[in-house]
Amino acid sequence: xxxGLLQIPKxxxxxxxxxxxxxxxxxxxxxxxxxxxxxxxxxxxxxxGSVRQAVVALELDGVLDVRMSSGIYIAEQGVKQAYRRPxxxxxxxxxxxxxxxxxxxEGETAALAAGHAGADEIxxxxxxxxxxxxxxxxxxxRHPADRRFHAAIAMASGNKALALTVQELxxxxxxxxxxxxxxxxxxxxxxxxxxxxxxxxxxxxxxGDSYRARQAMHQHLDRxxxxxxxxxxxxxxxxxxxxxxxxxxG
Numbered sequence: 001x002x003x004g005l006l007q008i009p010k011x012x013x014x015x016x017x018x019x020x021x022x023x024x025x026x027x028x029x030x031x032x033x034x035x036x037x038x039x040x041x042x043x044x045x046x047x048x049g050s051v052r053q054a055v056v057a058l059e060l061d062g063v064l065d066v067r068m069s070s071g072i073y074i075a076e077q078g079v080k081q082a083y084r085r086p087x088x089x090x091x092x093x094x095x096x097x098x099x100x101x102x103x104x105x106e107g108e109t110a111a112l113a114a115g116h117a118g119a120d121e122i123x124x125x126x127x128x129x130x131x132x133x134x135x136x137x138x139x140x141x142r143h144p145a146d147r148r149f150h151a152a153i154a155m156a157s158g159n160k161a162l163a164l165t166v167q168e169l170x171x172x173x174x175x176x177x178x179x180x181x182x183x184x185x186x187x188x189x190x191x192x193x194x195x196x197x198x199x200x201x202x203x204x205x206x207x208g209d210s211y212r213a214r215q216a217m218h219q220h221l222d223r224x225x226x227x228x229x230x231x232x233x234x235x236x237x238x239x240x241x242x243x244x245x246x247x248x249x250g
Contacts, residue, residue, distance in 0.1 A: 015040075015050055015053075015054035023078055024147065024174070025144060029074060029079075030075065033072065034073065036071065062077055083175075083179050084176050086175035086176070093172040096225060096228065103221040106150060106153070107217045107221075112156075113156035114205045114212075117156035121152070121156035122206060124152040127152075128152050129149055129198055131148065133199075149198055151167060151170070194220070197219065197223065201213060
């Protein structure tokens with residue numbers, strides 16, 4: 001196999017990743033105003049020109065909304081658009097492979113959390129769950145709470161390497177392919193099951209039952225895998241859903 005040209009990320013690419021991270025982790029929500037360019041430049045130790053390139057690129061991708069004389073805001077669909085961008089380091093992973101990897105890793109983080117988590121760490125998991133139930137009907141707010149729930153469990157496991165691995169696996173779930181699969185197959189019914197699954201995981205961790213916590217996490221991720229892999233394509237009305245492209249006759 002021949003050697004190809006290396007694509008070396010530029011400074012503004014790294015800044016885009018930093019801003020994306022603020023969005024997908026829920027630190028900033030749709031409608032929130034970001035710090036000014038000057039403050040972002042100081043935060044990341046770069047020049048304002050690099051920040052501006054990153055901001056404009058994210059505006060074009062629908063993540064940010066730049067308002068003249070007002071500031072930089074997270075766009076209404078900013079979280080969803082952020083997830084459509086593949087992660088710079090780990091983009092391009094097959095979605096079903098990522099879910100299988102999550103099953104292997106997160107089953108153990110749930111089991112360890114059930115056996116080792118203290119009251120404060122369980123409170124973080126519980127808080128993320130409540131956020132998830134409050135926002136589960138809104139796609140752009142559901143993802144950050146879902147991510148925080150699983151990240152809180154990983155941190156509660158007491159294993160920093162596993163916690164970092166979970167974080168990286170969630171980064172792999174960004175990109176147009178993964179998001180398009182969710183657009184097709186993430187039904188309202190699936191989300192109802194997901195909330196119930198998360199509640200079951202939380203109860204097992206609160207009870208200190210490592211075996212059941214592992215099984216509950218496996219059940220949750222098996223359900224996700226089977227839905228994305230086997231669910232039929234939904235029927236949609238192209239006139240009601242402008243995102244659907246109608247193929248030309250030919």
